[in-house]
Amino acid sequence: MDCDILVLGAGIVGVSTALHLQARGRDVCLVDRAEPGSGTSHGNAGLIERSSVIPYAFPRDLGALLRYGLNRQPDVRYSPTYLPRLAPWLAAYWYQSAPRRLEAASRAMLPLVERSVEEHDQLVAAAGLEHLIRAKGWMDIYRSPEALARAADEARSLDRFGLRYEILDGDALRRREPHLGPVAAGGIHWHDPKTVLDPGALVRGYAELFVRRGGRLLTGDARGLTRRGDAWCLSVGDLDLQAPQVVVALGPQSGDLFRQLGYRIPLAIKRGYHMHYAPVEGAGLDHSICDAQSGYVLAPMARGIRLTTGIEFAHPDAPANEIQLRRAERLARELLPLGRRLDAEPWLGRRPCLPDMRPVIGAAPRHPGLWFNFGHAHHGLTLGPVSGRLLAEVMTGERPFTDPTPYGAQRFG
Template sequence: MKTDTIVLGAGIVGTSVALQLAERGRSVVLVDRRGPGEETSYGNAGLVERASLYPVAFPRKLSALLDVALKRNPAANYHWDALVRLVPWMFAYWRASAPARILDYARHMETLLAFSLAEHDRLARAAGAKHFFREGGWLKLYRTQAGLQNERNEFPLAHSYGLSAREIEVDEALAMEPSLRPVFRSAVIWSDPHSVSSPGGVTQAYAAHFAELGGQVRRGDAGILARLGSGWAVTTDEGSVEAPEVVVALGPWAMDVLRPFGLRLPLQVKRGYHMHYNATGGATLSRPVLDEEGGYVITPMVGGIRLTTGVEFARRDAPKSPVQLEKTEVLARGLFPLGARAEPEPWMGCRPAFPDMLPVLGPAPRQNGMWLAIGHQHLGFTLGPVSGRLLAEMMTGEVPCTDPRPFSAERFG
């Protein structure tokens, strides 16, 4: 089979790329070993995080570093056998987390975040997925004054971009979410972000709309991508597919495909876990809630109340080690009346990340006809549709919605 473009990876990013290209009249085959939205895009906290100008940065204070090193911070965990290989990447991550470079990150990231809500809204309406979405922002809770002060430091930058962050008292937070218990001493409501009740469901709806536009979704192993003359070929369950262009949107598995073609990009993964719970006593939750110092988020999902953990640095394919879930579940039960676990074992996924915390969006170096949409770290669900739009505009010769140069793979040399 011949097509205009092969898109490898049916997470929110790859599905959005495929859909944006199909809207522009391209024939596209979307290839994944699983169904759309069944890997990394299934397991996140479901936020369209419009206000995420500050990244999940590497700790700079010695006290914070010690908390991570001694595994006292429930938001972070690591495997010793992974650290040696990760040291160069983590040093680059530490350097990129310097205050001046954080401001550069915010300036570049805002050019994508500015389109995040509108692009999701447009695709959701076209795909019949609006019922998954809710407004109301998200609530951040603080157990200490120091934690609140760290959040206050973000307010000036947020307000300079017209974003709404408001410090509220415990009573107002409880009025918003009556089922919470007052184990915190302060809170902040960020009003701009939206959230969804099923990130996997949204991705599947976008993929279904892509198919309605004539796109094809096929099962296949992206690892056997091959050069075919001036184009590309991949084998699927329904036979070989050939195209002059290929988009690699494989998230944590991108380098498995890119290394054989000589590409050496500093992409690593941050692992994370989630579990669903039943709520007891008629308890309800209407928006995502972050327990900042507890290191977890609880959010209402189709499958129950989802608890998502922070970051685990480990080999991508190492066995699960959900120690963070065990720690944070205790804290979450003190905050909200969680009932029994609704699943037999924790879900684990990997967030693909570059050390500067920005994604790569654009052509692959030295590989004619290959395009990249990878490395969205904690913002894959937020940025999927706008990343798809930006890449589709570059591929079809349109004027890009924003300057793509900060997201070029060439920044790594």
């Protein structure tokens, strides 16, 4: 079986890339070893995060570093045995988080962030998935007036980006979310983002749209990719797929393939967890909220109220560890009444992250016909459609909507 392009990975990035290539007349085969949207795309907080114009940087304040070093914070946890292996990557992340470099990363990411909602809107409409989307924005919650005042100053410093937000004192916050506990001193309501009631279902819906439009969705292991002459080849069951071009969009598994092909791209994994809770009768949640000082999100989802944790640095394949989830759950119950757990065990996800806080989108430097689209860190759901569009424009010779240079793999040598 031949096609024009193999897209490896059926998460939000791979499915979106396949749709954009298909829309430009290419015959695309989309391959994954699991169901679309069942990996990292399934377990996130469901935010299409238009307001995240500044990437998540490594803390550079000495007091914060000391607190994190104690390994008792709810937003970041690390495995002491894994930390030495990750130290070079963390050092590069710290280096890239210096003010001047963070500003450069922000400028690089802004064109993608600015188009994120618009690109989702187009796919949502085409796939008929409006029932999964809410246009209520989301809220950062603060536990003290002092923290709220600092956050308000930081929000005002972003006014040059034209973001829509409101600063809410405790009374105004509880008029919007009446069941928040007294520990919530106020918040910031960001209006530009949208939220998703079931991120996995959204990705599956996009994949169904791809199939309805004539695309082929196949089950296979991307690690079997080989090069024969001018073709990229992959055996999928009894089929031998061949294509002149291939896209690696495997999220946290992308390293399994690009390292096999000889690329030294510093992709690391930030782990995270989620758990669903039954709403307490008469005490629901209408907006997605982030406990900004503790790093977890509570989001109303189709299955219940989803709690997503912050960052865990541990071996990607290590068993799940409930320490961070239990810390976040204790704090979340102070903020909002939560019923029983609805999942038999916590979901564990892996975020693919690069130290300069931007993904790899573009051609592989040393292999004709090989393309990359991975490393979206905390914003894979947000940036999947827009990065899929950018790569499709570059691959098909269109004029890209923004300069793709900042995302090139060549920046890593």
